[in-house]
Structure formats: C-alpha cells, structure tokens
Amino acid sequence: MNSISSAVVAIERPARFGKQLVSHMSRKNGGQWSAERNAGWIALGGHRADVVATETSLDLRVEAPEGQLDALEDALARHLVRFAADQELQITWQRS
Numbered sequence: 001m002n003s004i005s006s007a008v009v010a011i012e013r014p015a016r017f018g019k020q021l022v023s024h025m026s027r028k029n030g031g032q033w034s035a036e037r038n039a040g041w042i043a044l045g046g047h048r049a050d051v052v053a054t055e056t057s058l059d060l061r062v063e064a065p066e067g068q069l070d071a072l073e074d075a076l077a078r079h080l081v082r083f084a085a086d087q088e089l090q091i092t093w094q095r096s
Contacts, residue, residue, distance in 0.1 A: 002047075005069045005095045006061045007077075011084055014038075014053035020083050021058075021076070022051055044072050060091075069095065 011017055015038045022033040022040035033040035038053040047064035049072065058080070062072045077091045 001065070002063050003066045003069060003095055004061065004063050005073055005093045006059070007073075007091050007093045009058045009060065009080065009089055009091050010056060011058050011080075011089060012087060014056065014058045017080065017084050018051045018053040018058050021080055024083075025049075025076070025079060042076075044075070047072065049076055066095075069093075 018038065018040060019033045019035070022031050022042055025031065025042045025044075029043035029045060031040060031042035040051050042049040042051065044062070044064070047062065047068065050061040052059040060076055062069060062076065064072055073093045080091065081089055
C-alpha cells in the first residue's frame, strides 16, 4: 500500500526551479513539465512525484510505499537545495 508525502517549499521563482527539478530528475526515468500549468511530474523507479509551482512556493508530492519514502523525499530535497543554493530553503515533509 502506498503512502503520500508532501512538502510546500517557499522559494523565489518557483516555476523556474520546478521546471529545472523536473527536467533534471526526469532524464533517468521520465517525466514532464507543463509551462501552461506550471506543474509537472517525475517518474521515480516505478513511483511518481508531482511538482506544482504557485506564486510563492513549490508544492511537492510523492506517492510510494512507506519504506521507500525517505529515499525519494531525500532525492527531491537534495536536488532542489542544490539548484536553489542561493536561497535558504526549508523542506518539511508531511505524510498521510
């Protein structure tokens, strides 16, 4: 059974970083960014992450078995922090 983990990350230029995150991470397994919707998805080893840019944040959502969420959350967070190194990001995941 899958669990869902989500994070709302306050960030400057959310659409730019959302597109960069999706573009980079989707090279391995697939994914797509829609500039019209300011949203995209990333395939993560048979699981999926959704990325949505709002005016002030990047909303991340991962669905996977509980035992795999830590690794997926970490991968998304590490890449986003690296891309936005000029910003002090706070990424706090909430599971449901």
